[in-house]
Amino acid sequence: MRYRGPATIFLLLVALSLSMLIAVATGPTSVPFASIFQDATAHQIIFDIRLPRVIAAVLVGAALATAGTAMQALFKNPMADPYIIGTSAGGSLGAVASIVFLAGFGLPVFAFTGAVGATFLVYTIARRGGKIPVETLLLTGVALSMFLSAMLSFLMYTSGKSLHQIVFWLMGGFWTVSWDQVWVALVIPVGCLLIYLFARDINIISLGDDEAVHLGVNVEQLKILLLFASAVLAGIAVSIAGAIGFIGLITPHLMRNIVGPDHRVLFPAAILAGALILLWADTFTRTLGNEMPVGIITAFLGAPFFMYLLRRRSAV
Template sequence: MHVGVRTGAWVGGLSATLVAVALVSSAVGPVTIGVGSVADIALAALLGGTSDAPTTHRTIVLSIRMPRIALGAVVGFALAAAGTVMQGFFRNPMADPSIVGVSAGAATGAVAAIVAPVSVPFGLPAAAFAGALLAAFGVYLIASEGGRTPVETLLLAGIAVQTFLGAVVSFLLVNAGRDLREAIYWLMGHLHDSTWTEATVAAAVVVPGFFALLAYARDLNVLLLGEEDAHSLGIEVERTKRLLLAVSSLLTAAAVAVAGVIGFVGLVVPHVMRLLVGPDHRILLPTSALAGAAFLVATDTIARSGTAEVPVGIVTAAVGAPFFLYLLRNREVNAP
């Protein structure tokens, strides 16, 4: 089957799955609302019509649950897309979106903003976003020499910067005082108190970034053959690497800035989709992104369904880690 047809079929199916998960998630909560009623409220809002649902139900769905679901979908989409690219970029099945220090930089910026006695312009998300990009840029500068950025050096630099920033975060937590609870909650990853503004701002960064990565999906396929072979086939290797690294870091920074550190989405989801659709990034990238969106919405629904809400990062780790070990045990985790 032609790759375009396969991609369209998979994208259509996963998009329908995402919509179904979002509708079910919108119906779940302390106040139970029927899925049919949720669909009616959502369609009325999209088409500018009116719904027969009670005002309370409309408020719950449109102002509380759907903003959280939209933000979860954007964050999961970004993390899975970035994870797919990073695994292909490093040709390493253990690579994830945070491998170049983005999450550690965001954590440093966010915790510093929480602990600092002065207010931060544009709030905590801006501090996390700035910290993420600064960390990624620092790793790139450390690893680059003579106009080249060896992948191995980049990986080692990322590990070193992550370790250093982890120590900085630990120091800030020790001295956090009354702000310790808020800082730890952010570090666990959460979608609590999400707003349409946050979802819209995150999507404004993630969607253009995703299409930029998708435009380079063929080049990423060629890079899997090795840099020398890619160069001989006409790929501008260093320029392509810089772009893939920069955009993937941007997507990860946008996700972490609004939701905290959420693990395993960018690690496990690309593996699962690679088993299902194969290694061709022209189909793997969009399917992983949509699967990541559906996965995070589903896990966040679980996170807020108990008697006490837990950070979604705990649920993704609890679900993702055993599944990844299962894949590893059954030798399903292979290099891209």
């Protein structure tokens, strides 16, 4: 075998479990293991602050990786991620609108609505006679993203005092996460599972739309499913943690190099890897990073790594 699918997934699973334990155990305040069940403050730190944050980071990482993998297959384009079709810009605009006009009231709802709404808008504009040509969808997404970014810039320009809060939010982070958000984030595994059920169809659609029709895939229906399931996943991710870049772009690439192009293996591997990367990025910022926005870390490490992957691939 060229690729080591099952072994990779097993290793990632073990690594993620251990990492979650380590992440819960570490933080700015040191909490001795013995004190967890005796000291109320220690109990609170572990179960109400660290644990929900760790779970949220894992789920958001999984959501971004799944959405990115699905988008890359749908667009047959390795540069695609959930943000390319305007999902991120829509989510950011929703969040910023909430900060500017409602002082942050209902921010997650606005972010989610913005993300899914932007996707729906792109879909509606790109749709022609019951079909969504992939190139049109991609270009419409890019154009709409620019438009939404312009609106975002305008809001920031006129926002006055809340500018600091906006900028902080846009960079992405988990510092406000509580159990409430984790309950919402439980939709993420459901979305991932739904997309995974279509893994074989996704393999086939990556060969081309016409060929997929010839092999019995209901292509247009699959496009809608992937588009909206990805938008919901990315929307939830944005609503919890802001606009975190690069996880959705890099993890599918990284894992495709290791486990191969079969989405039945690629999805679980990317989900675990996305979760692992985001968990460690957040743990780093929590402990050593002075709570800087996690989006800075993912971009700072992700972009050079992505360039390395590109170089290596073109050398083959």
